[in-house]
Amino acid sequence: MSEPTHDNTNLLNTMKAACRDTLRCMQCGVCSGSCPSGRHMAINIRRLVKKAARTVDVLKDEQLWMCTTCYNCQERCPRNIDIVEAVFSLRSIAVHEGIMLPEHGRVSGLLIRHGHAVPIDDERKKQRTELGLDEIPLTVQSCPEGLEEVRTLLKSCGFDRLTGDRDKSNAKTETA
Ligand code: SF4
């Protein structure tokens, strides 16, 4: 992961400007107690909120990517902190800083190359044929013009640049 260019003050100001003021958190723990992801993964949203109010290092914290955005915590926060929106904002800042999990980079590459995060593979093609279906479903995978339109959209919003996949966006279609 690259180092963030944001400093702590800069990050707090950005979050405040986006009305994601995590400084209002009183560390009651209601959010963590409500978090279904926290029961199965290492995410502790209370600690993440605390970190977001203090240090830019939150951008490099893998917990940032473990939230499923179910909104349980946000619904229950007694301080009405927009916790999930804060997570979205932090993720956005992180990606613009070049900080992204390798897995997300790989999935982004698949999206650019195939128009799908989970492109159809040979086994699925075989199963579809056995079921009497077309080998490839009626998606951009069977429509080169549609795939080009998807790529154009992804490029126009800078998705390929942000995900570091700009050099591969014209690569030949490959099986995942
Ligand atoms: S529920 Fe709200 S106030 Fe309580 S710890 Fe979580 S973010 Fe902070």
Ligand code: SF4
């Ligand atoms: S929105 Fe994220 S952090 Fe909040 S309860 Fe759901 S999974 Fe946990």
